[in-house]
Amino acid sequence: MGVYMVEGTKNCLHLEGLRAASGGSYRCPVCGESLDGGGVAEWVREAEEARDEAYSLDKGDRFAEIARQEAQREVYRRRRIMYELENVPRVVTTRPEMILIIHDAEAATYGCRIFYKEPRQAGSVEQVSVAAVLETILELRSDPDPIVRLIAEKVEEFHAVREKLTGEGETAPGRRVFYANELRAVG
Ligand SMILES: [Zn+2]
Numbered sequence: 001m002g003v004y005m006v007e008g009t010k011n012c013l014h015l016e017g018l019r020a021a022s023g024g025s026y027r028c029p030v031c032g033e034s035l036d037g038g039g040v041a042e043w044v045r046e047a048e049e050a051r052d053e054a055y056s057l058d059k060g061d062r063f064a065e066i067a068r069q070e071a072q073r074e075v076y077r078r079r080r081i082m083y084e085l086e087n088v089p090r091v092v093t094t095r096p097e098m099i100l101i102i103h104d105a106e107a108a109t110y111g112c113r114i115f116y117k118e119p120r121q122a123g124s125v126e127q128v129s130v131a132a133v134l135e136t137i138l139e140l141r142s143d144p145d146p147i148v149r150l151i152a153e154k155v156e157e158f159h160a161v162r163e164k165l166t167g168e169g170e171t172a173p174g175r176r177v178f179y180a181n182e183l184r185a186v187g
Helices: 003-008 037-055 062-092 134-140 146-167
Strands: 098-104 109-115 127-131 175-179
Touching: 037 062, 098 146, 109 146, 127 134, 127 146, 134 146, 146 175
Parallel strands: none
Antiparallel strands: 098 109, 098 175, 109 127
16 A cells, blocks of 8 residues: 555655746755656646556455545645645746835835736735835735735835835925836746
């Protein structure tokens, strides 16, 4: 039984999934292995092969039955990870056309509205409210959503300008619009 157990002793199963990394690759946060798109497909195929092997075992064996179920679950798990990764790049390429940031003095927050030119992907961020505190803004810089990271970058920029002006006794602007040419490629 347990084709995976044998494999598991030498190979990481990437149990926490894979994360999109630079250069279009995907990285396991546990073992650090980096796979390209073909590598991920191969990884799914390996699980399918292991499952087929498990299915060829004695049908009456209870342990073999458990191994079969386990193998099937692993196939589903890897496929789900692959599908999710395949969906990420499309969201990532939807670069906003414009980001509007409005400082709300009373609430001490920045309200951000994001405008997209192209038909945006379902689930794209459209509005974000961030506390006007550098710590919170910096926290968003490591958000899993690349659009949120981009917004955080711009809020940080605007926040720095406002802080500087306020510190000099000047009136800081309450709003700022960032156009596409001021936004780096998302990803
Ligand atoms: Zn791994």
